[in-house]
Amino acid sequence: MLQICDLGVAYGHAKVIHDLNLTLNPGEMVFIVGRNGAGKTTLLKTIAGLLKPMKGSITYNDQSIAGQPPEKLARLGFRFVAQDKKVFSELTVRSNIELAAYGAGEPMDKAWSKVTQIYPKIEEFRDMPAGNLSGGQREILLIGRALVGDPKVLLIDEPTEGLAAIVIQDIFRILSNMRNAVSAIIVEQNLSIVKRLADRIYVMKEGNLIREIADKSEIADSTQLETYL
Amino acid sequence: MIQTIVYGFTIGAILYFFSVGLALTFGTMRIINFAHGMVYAVGVYLFIAFLKVFDDSFLLALAASVIAMLPVAYIIERFIIRRLYGEGLDYAIIATYGVLLIGTDAIKMLWGTTSQPVNDPVGISIEVAEFGLPVYRIAIFACAVVLFLALRVFFKRSIIGRIVVAALEDSDGVRCLGLDVNKYFSIIFVLGSALAVLGGILYAPISSAEPYMGFHILLLAFAVVIVGGMGNLNGTFVAALALGMVMAITGRFWSQAANAMVFVVMALVLIVRSRKLDTD
Numbered sequence: 070m071l072q073i074c075d076l077g078v079a080y081g082h083a084k085v086i087h088d089l090n091l092t093l094n095p096g097e098m099v100f101i102v103g104r105n106g107a108g109k110t111t112l113l114k115t116i117a118g119l120l121k122p123m124k125g126s127i128t129y130n131d132q133s134i135a136g137q138p139p140e141k142l143a144r145l146g147f148r149f150v151a152q153d154k155k156v157f158s159e160l161t162v163r164s165n166i167e168l169a170a171y172g173a174g175e176p177m178d179k180a181w182s183k184v185t186q187i188y189p190k191i192e193e194f195r196d197m198p199a200g201n202l203s204g205g206q207r208e209i210l211l212i213g214r215a216l217v218g219d220p221k222v223l224l225i226d227e228p229t230e231g232l233a234a235i236v237i238q239d240i241f242r243i244l245s246n247m248r249n250a251v252s253a254i255i256v257e258q259n260l261s262i263v264k265r266l267a268d269r270i271y272v273m274k275e276g277n278l279i280r281e282i283a284d285k286s287e288i289a290d291s292t293q294l295e296t297y298l
Numbered sequence: 299m300i301q302t303i304v305y306g307f308t309i310g311a312i313l314y315f316f317s318v319g320l321a322l323t324f325g326t327m328r329i330i331n332f333a334h335g336m337v338y339a340v341g342v343y344l345f346i347a348f349l350k351v352f353d354d355s356f357l358l359a360l361a362a363s364v365i366a367m368l369p370v371a372y373i374i375e376r377f378i379i380r381r382l383y384g385e386g387l388d389y390a391i392i393a394t395y396g397v398l399l400i401g402t403d404a405i406k407m408l409w410g411t412t413s414q415p416v417n418d419p420v421g422i423s424i425e426v427a428e429f430g431l432p433v434y435r436i437a438i439f440a441c442a443v444v445l446f447l448a449l450r451v452f453f454k455r456s457i458i459g460r461i462v463v464a465a466l467e468d469s470d471g472v473r474c475l476g477l478d479v480n481k482y483f484s485i486i487f488v489l490g491s492a493l494a495v496l497g498g499i500l501y502a503p504i505s506s507a508e509p510y511m512g513f514h515i516l517l518l519a520f521a522v523v524i525v526g527g528m529g530n531l532n533g534t535f536v537a538a539l540a541l542g543m544v545m546a547i548t549g550r551f552w553s554q555a556a557n558a559m560v561f562v563v564m565a566l567v568l569i570v571r572s573r574k575l576d577t578d
Contacts, residue, residue: 119470143476155471157464164460171457172476214475 070095070252071116071222076125078108078115078276085111086276089125093222096249100263101256102297103273109256110152112273113224116254117149118142129222143172146221150214152230152256154207158200162191165199165214173218184213187243205236212243216251223253229262237262260294272297300429302550303543308435308504310542311442315497316515317522317534318449319490325466325529326483329382332394333374334494334519335512336401341367341495342507343409346416356419364495371491375484383480398512405509413508438500445493446535453531462486466529518545518557521564 071093078086086108093099101109114120116127118139127135134142139149157165163181170180185192188209194202199210208228215223228244229237241262247253248266257263263270267288272280274297282288316338323331341363348359348366374397382390420437423430453459465472465479472479498511505511518541526537541560549556 117474119474139470139473140476140478143474147474149474151471155468157467157471159463159467160460165464167457168461168464168472168477169475171461172472218476 070130072126072128073116074126074128076112076115076127077123078111078120079123080111084123084276086115089277091254091271091278093252093254095252097268098244098248098253098255098266099269099271100267101254101271101273101278102258102260102263102294104298107273108276109273110226111276113149113226113254113256116222117147117224119149140172146219148215148220148223150208150211150223150225150228152226154204154211156199156202156207156210158198160199161196162194162199162202162210163196165210166217169214169217175218180217183216184210187213187216187246188239203236205232205239208232208236209239209243212240216247220251223247223251223255225253225255227256227258229257229259241265258298260298263294264289270294299550300426301431302546304431304435304439305549306543306546307439307539308542309545310539311439312497312501312504313515313518313522313542314442314535314538315445315500316494317519317526317538318445318531319487319494320519321523321526321529321531321534322462322486322490323379324523326462326469326479326486327379327383328387329379329390330387330394330520331379332391332516333378333397333401334394334491335516336398337367337371337374337491337512338494338498338515339405339507339509339512340370340401342498342502342511343405343414345495345499345502346409346414346507349416354417360496360499363499364492367495368488368492371488372484374491375487379487380480380484398516402509402512409509411509413506415506416502418503434503438504441500442535442538449531458482458485518560521560525564525567 073089073091076086076089077084089112101112103109111120115122118134118137118141121136125135126133129145134145157168160168166180166184167177170177173180191210191213194206199207202210212225212228215225228240232240237259244253244255244262244266268283270282270288271278272282280297287293316334320331320334323329323334344366345359345363348362349356352358352362378393378397382393418432418434420432420434423432453463461472461477461479461482465482469479498515522534522537522541525541526533526535541563544559544563545556548559
Protein backbone atom coordinates (compact mmCIF):
# COMPACT_ATOMS: atom_id res chain seq x y z
CA MET A 70 0.00 0.00 0.00
CA LEU A 71 2.57 2.59 1.16
CA GLN A 72 6.18 1.89 0.32
CA ILE A 73 9.13 4.09 1.23
CA CYS A 74 12.52 3.25 -0.29
CA ASP A 75 15.93 4.80 0.41
CA LEU A 76 14.35 8.01 1.68
CA GLY A 77 16.66 10.92 2.42
CA VAL A 78 15.47 14.20 3.96
CA ALA A 79 17.58 17.23 4.90
CA TYR A 80 17.06 20.67 6.41
CA GLY A 81 19.48 22.66 4.29
CA HIS A 82 22.77 20.78 4.55
CA ALA A 83 21.79 18.88 7.70
CA LYS A 84 20.66 15.37 6.78
CA VAL A 85 17.92 14.26 9.14
CA ILE A 86 16.78 11.04 7.46
CA HIS A 87 18.95 8.82 5.31
CA ASP A 88 18.31 5.61 3.33
CA LEU A 89 15.10 4.87 5.20
CA ASN A 90 12.82 2.00 4.12
CA LEU A 91 9.31 1.46 5.46
CA THR A 92 6.21 -0.46 4.43
CA LEU A 93 2.62 0.08 5.54
CA ASN A 94 0.03 -2.55 4.64
CA PRO A 95 -3.74 -1.96 4.33
CA GLY A 96 -5.49 -1.72 7.70
CA GLU A 97 -2.21 -1.90 9.58
CA MET A 98 -1.33 0.21 12.61
CA VAL A 99 2.40 0.79 12.68
CA PHE A 100 4.13 2.60 15.52
CA ILE A 101 7.46 4.38 15.39
CA VAL A 102 9.39 4.74 18.61
CA GLY A 103 12.70 6.41 19.25
CA ARG A 104 14.45 9.15 21.15
CA ASN A 105 13.96 12.87 20.55
CA GLY A 106 15.80 14.05 17.47
CA ALA A 107 15.69 10.63 15.77
CA GLY A 108 13.78 12.12 12.81
CA LYS A 109 10.31 10.69 13.58
CA THR A 110 8.41 13.95 13.05
CA THR A 111 10.46 14.71 9.92
CA LEU A 112 9.47 11.32 8.52
CA LEU A 113 5.74 11.91 9.10
CA LYS A 114 5.94 15.43 7.68
CA THR A 115 7.70 14.11 4.57
CA ILE A 116 5.06 11.44 4.01
CA ALA A 117 2.35 14.09 4.52
CA GLY A 118 3.96 16.32 1.87
CA LEU A 119 5.04 19.11 4.20
CA LEU A 120 8.72 18.41 3.50
CA LYS A 121 10.29 17.46 0.20
CA PRO A 122 12.58 14.45 0.21
CA MET A 123 16.13 14.90 -1.00
CA LYS A 124 16.24 11.40 -2.41
CA GLY A 125 14.39 8.10 -2.47
CA SER A 126 10.83 7.18 -3.35
CA ILE A 127 7.44 7.12 -1.66
CA THR A 128 4.78 5.13 -3.47
CA TYR A 129 1.15 4.73 -2.54
CA ASN A 130 -0.78 2.01 -4.37
CA ASP A 131 2.03 1.96 -6.97
CA GLN A 132 1.73 5.69 -7.57
CA SER A 133 4.73 7.90 -6.79
CA ILE A 134 3.75 10.55 -4.25
CA ALA A 135 7.15 11.82 -3.05
CA GLY A 136 7.22 15.62 -2.96
CA GLN A 137 3.51 16.00 -3.74
CA PRO A 138 1.87 18.94 -1.93
CA PRO A 139 -0.10 18.10 1.24
CA GLU A 140 -3.43 19.19 -0.21
CA LYS A 141 -3.04 16.69 -3.06
CA LEU A 142 -2.06 13.91 -0.64
CA ALA A 143 -5.03 14.79 1.59
CA ARG A 144 -7.28 14.25 -1.41
CA LEU A 145 -5.71 10.79 -1.83
CA GLY A 146 -6.70 10.05 1.77
CA PHE A 147 -3.61 11.02 3.76
CA ARG A 148 -4.25 12.79 7.07
CA PHE A 149 -1.57 14.30 9.25
CA VAL A 150 -2.10 15.11 12.93
CA ALA A 151 0.81 17.23 14.11
CA GLN A 152 2.48 16.97 17.49
CA ASP A 153 1.80 20.59 18.46
CA LYS A 154 -1.96 20.10 19.01
CA LYS A 155 -2.57 23.18 16.90
CA VAL A 156 -6.28 23.59 16.22
CA PHE A 157 -7.75 26.60 14.39
CA SER A 158 -8.17 28.38 17.69
CA GLU A 159 -10.24 31.36 16.52
CA LEU A 160 -12.81 29.12 14.86
CA THR A 161 -15.42 27.17 16.76
CA VAL A 162 -15.04 23.43 17.26
CA ARG A 163 -17.78 22.90 14.68
CA SER A 164 -16.04 25.19 12.18
CA ASN A 165 -12.83 23.20 12.60
CA ILE A 166 -14.74 20.11 11.49
CA GLU A 167 -16.56 22.10 8.82
CA LEU A 168 -13.26 23.01 7.15
CA ALA A 169 -12.22 19.36 7.16
CA ALA A 170 -15.59 18.40 5.66
CA TYR A 171 -15.24 21.12 3.00
CA GLY A 172 -11.73 19.92 2.12
CA ALA A 173 -12.84 16.29 1.95
CA GLY A 174 -16.04 17.07 0.06
CA GLU A 175 -18.15 15.40 2.75
CA PRO A 176 -21.51 16.80 3.96
CA MET A 177 -21.10 18.55 7.30
CA ASP A 178 -23.83 16.49 9.01
CA LYS A 179 -22.03 13.27 8.13
CA ALA A 180 -18.68 14.66 9.23
CA TRP A 181 -20.08 15.92 12.53
CA SER A 182 -21.83 12.64 13.33
CA LYS A 183 -18.55 10.80 12.64
CA VAL A 184 -16.76 13.01 15.16
CA THR A 185 -19.49 12.76 17.79
CA GLN A 186 -19.42 8.99 17.38
CA ILE A 187 -15.78 8.81 18.37
CA TYR A 188 -16.16 11.42 21.13
CA PRO A 189 -19.79 12.23 22.07
CA LYS A 190 -18.69 14.82 24.63
CA ILE A 191 -17.62 17.11 21.79
CA GLU A 192 -21.27 18.20 21.41
CA GLU A 193 -20.80 20.25 24.60
CA PHE A 194 -18.00 22.26 22.99
CA ARG A 195 -19.61 22.60 19.57
CA ASP A 196 -19.88 26.40 19.51
CA MET A 197 -16.87 27.13 21.67
CA PRO A 198 -13.71 28.61 20.11
CA ALA A 199 -11.35 25.66 19.63
CA GLY A 200 -8.63 27.70 21.32
CA ASN A 201 -10.51 27.31 24.63
CA LEU A 202 -10.22 23.50 24.59
CA SER A 203 -7.80 21.66 26.85
CA GLY A 204 -4.76 19.90 25.36
CA GLY A 205 -6.52 16.52 25.38
CA GLN A 206 -9.69 17.89 23.81
CA ARG A 207 -7.60 19.56 21.13
CA GLU A 208 -5.89 16.29 20.31
CA ILE A 209 -9.24 14.53 20.06
CA LEU A 210 -10.56 17.33 17.83
CA LEU A 211 -7.50 16.95 15.59
CA ILE A 212 -7.95 13.19 15.35
CA GLY A 213 -11.67 13.73 14.67
CA ARG A 214 -10.78 16.26 11.98
CA ALA A 215 -8.46 13.70 10.41
CA LEU A 216 -11.21 11.08 10.29
CA VAL A 217 -13.53 13.30 8.24
CA GLY A 218 -13.92 12.24 4.61
CA ASP A 219 -12.48 8.93 3.58
CA PRO A 220 -9.04 8.71 5.20
CA LYS A 221 -6.78 5.94 4.00
CA VAL A 222 -3.52 6.66 5.80
CA LEU A 223 -3.36 8.41 9.18
CA LEU A 224 -0.07 9.97 10.23
CA ILE A 225 -0.28 10.85 13.91
CA ASP A 226 2.59 12.45 15.78
CA GLU A 227 2.78 11.79 19.55
CA PRO A 228 -0.99 11.84 20.24
CA THR A 229 -0.69 11.30 24.01
CA GLU A 230 2.30 13.55 24.72
CA GLY A 231 1.74 15.75 27.77
CA LEU A 232 -1.81 14.54 28.37
CA ALA A 233 -3.51 13.37 31.56
CA ALA A 234 -4.10 9.64 32.07
CA ILE A 235 -7.86 9.96 31.66
CA VAL A 236 -7.51 11.65 28.26
CA ILE A 237 -4.92 9.09 27.20
CA GLN A 238 -7.59 6.44 27.82
CA ASP A 239 -9.98 8.34 25.52
CA ILE A 240 -7.34 8.54 22.82
CA PHE A 241 -6.51 4.86 23.26
CA ARG A 242 -10.18 4.00 22.80
CA ILE A 243 -10.45 6.17 19.67
CA LEU A 244 -7.31 4.65 18.16
CA SER A 245 -8.36 1.10 18.96
CA ASN A 246 -11.75 1.72 17.31
CA MET A 247 -9.91 2.78 14.18
CA ARG A 248 -7.98 -0.48 13.97
CA ASN A 249 -8.39 -2.35 10.66
CA ALA A 250 -10.62 0.43 9.29
CA VAL A 251 -7.72 2.65 8.30
CA SER A 252 -3.95 2.32 8.00
CA ALA A 253 -1.88 4.41 10.36
CA ILE A 254 1.67 5.35 11.16
CA ILE A 255 1.81 6.67 14.70
CA VAL A 256 4.81 8.16 16.46
CA GLU A 257 4.37 7.42 20.15
CA GLN A 258 6.50 7.24 23.29
CA ASN A 259 3.79 5.84 25.56
CA LEU A 260 4.71 2.16 25.51
CA SER A 261 1.50 0.94 27.13
CA ILE A 262 -0.41 2.37 24.13
CA VAL A 263 2.15 1.04 21.66
CA LYS A 264 2.09 -2.48 23.08
CA ARG A 265 -1.68 -2.72 23.04
CA LEU A 266 -2.28 -1.28 19.57
CA ALA A 267 0.73 -1.98 17.37
CA ASP A 268 0.65 -4.45 14.52
CA ARG A 269 4.30 -3.65 13.95
CA ILE A 270 6.83 -1.35 15.53
CA TYR A 271 9.74 0.42 13.93
CA VAL A 272 12.55 1.71 16.10
CA MET A 273 14.07 4.92 14.78
CA LYS A 274 17.52 6.21 15.60
CA GLU A 275 19.62 8.95 14.03
CA GLY A 276 17.47 9.26 10.91
CA ASN A 277 16.99 5.62 10.14
CA LEU A 278 14.79 2.70 11.14
CA ILE A 279 17.19 0.42 12.94
CA ARG A 280 14.78 -2.32 13.89
CA GLU A 281 11.38 -3.72 12.93
CA ILE A 282 9.37 -5.65 15.52
CA ALA A 283 6.45 -7.68 14.16
CA ASP A 284 6.38 -10.59 16.58
CA LYS A 285 3.47 -10.25 19.06
CA SER A 286 5.46 -11.48 22.05
CA GLU A 287 8.27 -9.06 21.27
CA ILE A 288 5.77 -6.21 20.89
CA ALA A 289 4.36 -7.07 24.33
CA ASP A 290 7.80 -7.03 25.91
CA SER A 291 8.08 -3.50 27.26
CA THR A 292 11.54 -3.91 28.81
CA GLN A 293 12.95 -4.47 25.37
CA LEU A 294 11.23 -1.39 23.95
CA GLU A 295 12.27 0.85 26.83
CA THR A 296 15.90 0.57 25.83
CA TYR A 297 15.12 2.50 22.65
CA LEU A 298 13.56 5.52 24.38
CA MET B 299 -10.37 70.56 17.47
CA ILE B 300 -13.54 68.89 16.10
CA GLN B 301 -12.16 69.40 12.60
CA THR B 302 -8.90 67.78 13.68
CA ILE B 303 -10.71 64.78 15.11
CA VAL B 304 -12.78 64.34 11.94
CA TYR B 305 -9.60 64.68 9.88
CA GLY B 306 -7.93 62.06 12.10
CA PHE B 307 -10.78 59.61 11.57
CA THR B 308 -10.68 60.28 7.82
CA ILE B 309 -6.94 59.62 7.55
CA GLY B 310 -7.38 56.58 9.79
CA ALA B 311 -10.15 55.28 7.54
CA ILE B 312 -7.97 55.65 4.43
CA LEU B 313 -5.08 53.94 6.21
CA TYR B 314 -7.45 51.12 7.12
CA PHE B 315 -8.63 50.64 3.52
CA PHE B 316 -5.03 50.39 2.42
CA SER B 317 -3.63 48.38 5.35
CA VAL B 318 -6.21 45.57 5.35
CA GLY B 319 -4.73 44.06 2.20
CA LEU B 320 -1.19 44.51 3.47
CA ALA B 321 -2.04 42.87 6.81
CA LEU B 322 -3.76 39.94 5.14
CA THR B 323 -0.94 39.43 2.66
CA PHE B 324 1.59 39.34 5.44
CA GLY B 325 -0.59 37.27 7.74
CA THR B 326 -1.42 34.59 5.21
CA MET B 327 1.51 34.58 2.82
CA ARG B 328 4.26 36.00 5.07
CA ILE B 329 5.13 38.42 2.28
CA ILE B 330 5.87 42.11 2.60
CA ASN B 331 4.12 43.44 -0.46
CA PHE B 332 5.38 46.79 -1.74
CA ALA B 333 3.38 46.24 -4.94
CA HIS B 334 0.30 47.22 -2.91
CA GLY B 335 1.43 50.85 -3.29
CA MET B 336 1.53 50.45 -7.06
CA VAL B 337 -2.01 49.04 -7.21
CA TYR B 338 -3.20 51.94 -5.04
CA ALA B 339 -1.56 54.66 -7.16
CA VAL B 340 -2.36 53.21 -10.59
CA GLY B 341 -5.95 52.65 -9.44
CA VAL B 342 -6.31 56.35 -8.61
CA TYR B 343 -4.89 57.44 -11.97
CA LEU B 344 -7.23 55.06 -13.77
CA PHE B 345 -10.06 56.58 -11.76
CA ILE B 346 -9.11 60.06 -13.00
CA ALA B 347 -9.08 58.72 -16.57
CA PHE B 348 -12.47 57.05 -16.07
CA LEU B 349 -13.94 60.30 -14.69
CA LYS B 350 -13.53 61.78 -18.17
CA VAL B 351 -15.11 58.71 -19.76
CA PHE B 352 -18.12 58.72 -17.41
CA ASP B 353 -18.81 62.49 -17.44
CA ASP B 354 -17.41 63.05 -13.94
CA SER B 355 -19.60 60.38 -12.36
CA PHE B 356 -17.63 59.58 -9.20
CA LEU B 357 -19.33 56.26 -8.47
CA LEU B 358 -19.14 54.90 -12.02
CA ALA B 359 -15.46 55.86 -12.33
CA LEU B 360 -14.77 54.34 -8.91
CA ALA B 361 -16.46 51.04 -9.84
CA ALA B 362 -14.73 50.93 -13.23
CA SER B 363 -11.25 51.54 -11.82
CA VAL B 364 -11.67 49.00 -9.00
CA ILE B 365 -12.87 46.40 -11.54
CA ALA B 366 -10.04 47.29 -13.94
CA MET B 367 -7.43 46.74 -11.23
CA LEU B 368 -8.71 43.28 -10.27
CA PRO B 369 -6.94 41.45 -13.13
CA VAL B 370 -3.79 43.52 -12.49
CA ALA B 371 -3.81 42.39 -8.85
CA TYR B 372 -4.43 38.79 -9.90
CA ILE B 373 -1.49 38.86 -12.35
CA ILE B 374 0.82 40.27 -9.65
CA GLU B 375 -0.24 37.51 -7.24
CA ARG B 376 -0.16 34.69 -9.75
CA PHE B 377 3.16 35.49 -11.43
CA ILE B 378 5.16 37.34 -8.78
CA ILE B 379 3.84 36.84 -5.25
CA ARG B 380 3.14 33.11 -5.63
CA ARG B 381 6.74 32.49 -6.67
CA LEU B 382 7.88 34.10 -3.44
CA TYR B 383 6.04 31.77 -1.04
CA GLY B 384 8.51 30.26 1.38
CA GLU B 385 11.36 32.46 0.13
CA GLY B 386 13.15 34.96 2.34
CA LEU B 387 11.60 38.36 3.03
CA ASP B 388 14.44 40.04 1.11
CA TYR B 389 13.36 38.38 -2.18
CA ALA B 390 9.79 39.52 -1.60
CA ILE B 391 10.89 43.08 -0.85
CA ILE B 392 13.10 43.28 -3.96
CA ALA B 393 10.49 41.79 -6.30
CA THR B 394 7.50 43.77 -5.05
CA TYR B 395 9.52 46.99 -4.74
CA GLY B 396 10.42 46.48 -8.40
CA VAL B 397 6.73 46.32 -9.26
CA LEU B 398 6.13 49.54 -7.30
CA LEU B 399 8.91 51.31 -9.22
CA ILE B 400 7.59 50.08 -12.57
CA GLY B 401 4.08 51.28 -11.66
CA THR B 402 5.34 54.69 -10.55
CA ASP B 403 7.35 55.17 -13.74
CA ALA B 404 4.41 54.02 -15.83
CA ILE B 405 2.27 56.72 -14.15
CA LYS B 406 4.93 59.36 -14.85
CA MET B 407 5.14 58.25 -18.47
CA LEU B 408 1.39 58.14 -19.08
CA TRP B 409 0.09 61.00 -16.92
CA GLY B 410 3.14 63.16 -16.20
CA THR B 411 4.76 64.14 -12.93
CA THR B 412 2.49 67.00 -11.86
CA SER B 413 -0.14 66.22 -9.26
CA GLN B 414 -3.74 65.97 -10.40
CA PRO B 415 -6.58 67.31 -8.25
CA VAL B 416 -9.88 65.47 -7.83
CA ASN B 417 -13.08 67.30 -6.88
CA ASP B 418 -14.93 66.52 -3.66
CA PRO B 419 -17.93 64.51 -4.99
CA VAL B 420 -20.22 65.66 -2.20
CA GLY B 421 -19.07 69.26 -1.89
CA ILE B 422 -21.16 70.20 1.14
CA SER B 423 -20.34 70.77 4.79
CA ILE B 424 -22.38 70.58 7.95
CA GLU B 425 -22.08 73.04 10.81
CA VAL B 426 -21.03 71.54 14.15
CA ALA B 427 -20.21 73.94 17.00
CA GLU B 428 -19.61 76.76 14.50
CA PHE B 429 -17.20 74.63 12.48
CA GLY B 430 -17.86 73.44 8.93
CA LEU B 431 -17.28 69.71 8.61
CA PRO B 432 -17.12 68.30 5.06
CA VAL B 433 -19.75 65.57 4.70
CA TYR B 434 -17.39 63.71 2.36
CA ARG B 435 -14.88 63.13 5.16
CA ILE B 436 -17.55 61.86 7.51
CA ALA B 437 -18.75 59.55 4.70
CA ILE B 438 -15.23 58.11 4.31
CA PHE B 439 -15.13 57.24 7.99
CA ALA B 440 -18.60 55.71 7.76
CA CYS B 441 -17.41 53.61 4.79
CA ALA B 442 -14.45 52.34 6.85
CA VAL B 443 -16.75 51.30 9.70
CA VAL B 444 -19.06 49.52 7.24
CA LEU B 445 -16.03 47.79 5.68
CA PHE B 446 -14.78 46.70 9.09
CA LEU B 447 -18.17 45.19 9.98
CA ALA B 448 -18.54 43.59 6.54
CA LEU B 449 -15.10 41.99 6.80
CA ARG B 450 -15.92 40.67 10.27
CA VAL B 451 -19.04 39.02 8.87
CA PHE B 452 -17.10 37.73 5.86
CA PHE B 453 -14.32 36.16 7.95
CA LYS B 454 -16.72 34.75 10.52
CA ARG B 455 -19.59 33.49 8.39
CA SER B 456 -18.29 32.60 4.90
CA ILE B 457 -16.36 29.39 4.29
CA ILE B 458 -13.65 31.31 2.38
CA GLY B 459 -13.31 33.73 5.29
CA ARG B 460 -13.01 30.87 7.76
CA ILE B 461 -10.40 29.12 5.64
CA VAL B 462 -8.38 32.34 5.56
CA VAL B 463 -8.71 32.79 9.35
CA ALA B 464 -7.52 29.21 9.80
CA ALA B 465 -4.65 29.71 7.33
CA LEU B 466 -3.57 32.87 9.17
CA GLU B 467 -2.92 30.60 12.15
CA ASP B 468 -1.77 27.37 10.55
CA SER B 469 -1.58 27.24 6.76
CA ASP B 470 0.02 23.76 6.83
CA GLY B 471 -2.93 22.51 8.87
CA VAL B 472 -5.33 23.86 6.24
CA ARG B 473 -3.35 22.28 3.41
CA CYS B 474 -3.42 18.92 5.20
CA LEU B 475 -7.22 19.05 5.03
CA GLY B 476 -7.03 19.02 1.23
CA LEU B 477 -7.59 22.75 0.81
CA ASP B 478 -5.41 24.58 -1.71
CA VAL B 479 -4.49 27.67 0.32
CA ASN B 480 -2.95 29.38 -2.72
CA LYS B 481 -6.41 29.64 -4.28
CA TYR B 482 -7.77 31.38 -1.19
CA PHE B 483 -4.68 33.58 -0.85
CA SER B 484 -5.29 34.75 -4.44
CA ILE B 485 -8.85 35.73 -3.54
CA ILE B 486 -7.65 37.58 -0.46
CA PHE B 487 -4.85 39.29 -2.37
CA VAL B 488 -7.26 40.55 -5.03
CA LEU B 489 -9.76 41.63 -2.35
CA GLY B 490 -7.02 43.51 -0.47
CA SER B 491 -5.87 45.19 -3.67
CA ALA B 492 -9.42 46.27 -4.51
CA LEU B 493 -9.72 47.84 -1.05
CA ALA B 494 -6.43 49.69 -1.55
CA VAL B 495 -7.71 51.12 -4.84
CA LEU B 496 -10.95 52.09 -3.12
CA GLY B 497 -9.01 53.81 -0.33
CA GLY B 498 -6.83 55.68 -2.83
CA ILE B 499 -9.83 56.92 -4.77
CA LEU B 500 -11.62 58.04 -1.61
CA TYR B 501 -8.50 59.89 -0.50
CA ALA B 502 -7.85 61.59 -3.86
CA PRO B 503 -10.36 64.44 -3.36
CA ILE B 504 -8.77 65.25 0.02
CA SER B 505 -5.18 65.23 -1.21
CA SER B 506 -4.53 64.87 -4.94
CA ALA B 507 -3.06 62.21 -7.19
CA GLU B 508 0.69 62.20 -7.69
CA PRO B 509 3.03 59.46 -8.96
CA TYR B 510 4.67 58.78 -5.58
CA MET B 511 1.46 58.51 -3.60
CA GLY B 512 1.94 54.72 -3.32
CA PHE B 513 5.30 55.18 -1.60
CA HIS B 514 3.97 57.65 0.94
CA ILE B 515 1.03 55.59 2.14
CA LEU B 516 3.07 52.36 2.16
CA LEU B 517 5.34 53.56 4.95
CA LEU B 518 2.39 54.68 7.07
CA ALA B 519 0.53 51.45 6.37
CA PHE B 520 3.49 49.34 7.47
CA ALA B 521 3.36 51.21 10.76
CA VAL B 522 -0.38 50.40 11.01
CA VAL B 523 0.23 46.70 10.30
CA ILE B 524 3.05 46.51 12.85
CA VAL B 525 1.09 48.34 15.55
CA GLY B 526 -2.12 46.41 14.82
CA GLY B 527 -0.38 43.03 14.67
CA MET B 528 0.48 41.20 11.46
CA GLY B 529 -2.66 39.57 10.11
CA ASN B 530 -4.80 40.89 12.98
CA LEU B 531 -7.85 42.43 11.32
CA ASN B 532 -9.37 44.00 14.43
CA GLY B 533 -5.94 45.30 15.44
CA THR B 534 -5.46 46.81 11.97
CA PHE B 535 -8.72 48.75 12.28
CA VAL B 536 -7.90 50.12 15.72
CA ALA B 537 -4.28 50.90 14.78
CA ALA B 538 -5.31 52.69 11.57
CA LEU B 539 -7.75 54.95 13.41
CA ALA B 540 -5.33 55.57 16.28
CA LEU B 541 -2.42 56.44 13.99
CA GLY B 542 -4.68 58.57 11.80
CA MET B 543 -5.59 60.50 14.93
CA VAL B 544 -1.92 60.78 15.93
CA MET B 545 -1.18 62.27 12.50
CA ALA B 546 -4.07 64.72 12.65
CA ILE B 547 -3.39 65.94 16.20
CA THR B 548 0.38 66.23 15.65
CA GLY B 549 -0.25 67.96 12.33
CA ARG B 550 -2.46 70.56 13.99
CA PHE B 551 0.32 71.70 16.32
CA TRP B 552 3.45 70.76 14.36
CA SER B 553 2.64 69.87 10.77
CA GLN B 554 6.21 68.82 9.83
CA ALA B 555 6.19 66.11 12.49
CA ALA B 556 2.81 64.53 11.59
CA ASN B 557 4.23 61.54 9.70
CA ALA B 558 7.25 61.14 11.99
CA MET B 559 5.03 60.86 15.06
CA VAL B 560 3.40 57.74 13.55
CA PHE B 561 6.78 56.01 13.60
CA VAL B 562 7.49 57.23 17.12
CA VAL B 563 4.25 55.54 18.23
CA MET B 564 5.21 52.43 16.26
CA ALA B 565 8.62 52.33 17.97
CA LEU B 566 6.98 52.70 21.40
CA VAL B 567 4.58 49.86 20.65
CA LEU B 568 7.48 47.64 19.57
CA ILE B 569 9.41 48.46 22.74
CA VAL B 570 6.40 47.71 24.97
CA ARG B 571 5.73 44.48 23.07
CA SER B 572 9.32 43.28 23.31
CA ARG B 573 9.34 43.98 27.07
CA LYS B 574 6.09 42.06 27.42
CA LEU B 575 7.63 39.16 25.53
CA ASP B 576 10.66 39.28 27.81
CA THR B 577 8.52 39.17 30.93
CA ASP B 578 6.34 36.37 29.48
